[in-house]
Amino acid sequence: RLDQGTMEVKLEVINLNSLFNFVLNRFDMILESDAKNENTITKNYNILREFTKEDVWVEVDPDKFTQVLDNIMNNAVKYSPGGGTITARLIKTKTRAILSISDQGLGIPRKDLDNIFNRFFRVDKSRSRAQGGTGLGLAISKEVVEKFNGRIWVDSVENKGSTFYISLAYVDEEPEDDWDAE
Ligand SMILES: Nc1ncnc2c1ncn2[C@@H]1O[C@H](COP(=O)(O)OP(=O)(O)OP(=O)(O)O)[C@@H](O)[C@H]1O
Numbered sequence: 001r002l003d004q005g006t007m008e009v010k011l012e013v014i015n016l017n018s019l020f021n022f023v024l025n026r027f028d029m030i031l032e033s034d035a036k037n038e039n040t041i042t043k044n045y046n047i048l049r050e051f052t053k054e055d056v057w058v059e060v061d062p063d064k065f066t067q068v069l070d071n072i073m074n075n076a077v078k079y080s081p082g083g084g085t086i087t088a089r090l091i092k093t094k095t096r097a098i099l100s101i102s103d104q105g106l107g108i109p110r111k112d113l114d115n116i117f118n119r120f121f122r123v124d125k126s127r128s129r130a131q132g133g134t135g136l137g138l139a140i141s142k143e144v145v146e147k148f149n150g151r152i153w154v155d156s157v158e159n160k161g162s163t164f165y166i167s168l169a170y171v172d173e174e175p176e177d178d179w180d181a182e
């Protein structure tokens, strides 16, 4: 659909603090239920939130943006076989909101950093295949983020971990609530 230009984007002004937190809460729940299930091999994760106290309003397609964050969070878990801390940050600069997700996993070799957002690219084909990856998640994430005039990039050190960043222009005010007009 992206290729054919038929992907429908439904832009809405949303509170990024809430949307991001919603995604992270779901991962917290998955990790908790894994920990209780004797049949799964539990990895030792914890998710840390470092959010600005200010509200951040951005214009995105909430469903599509949720999928982007899901993929980055899934990757953070999938490519951190030893577990560790996943740090989720949300900050405001003068003009843009920047969110980031850092893991303490396998990291990405320097030579591969430029390819990571290309379709079907996987760092270690055998390793990723064992994890069930197709190498499409980040390519789609990039196209989606760019539809909102956002940027996505990565910073990583092999065997130390990776940080994925997304920046978006924020809008100044909470949107007027059409339903609440008095
Ligand atoms: N947090 C991370 N740590 C280390 N390597 C990563 C991380 N995120 C992505 N990668 C590398 O980048 C590759 C591309 O990621 P991408 O999400 O596009 O595909 P995938 O996870 O393999 O498959 P899927 O299509 O299911 O998302 C991965 O195969 C992996 O090698």
Ligand SMILES: [Mg+2]
Pocket: 071, 074, 075, 133, 137, 138
């Ligand atoms: Mg992925």
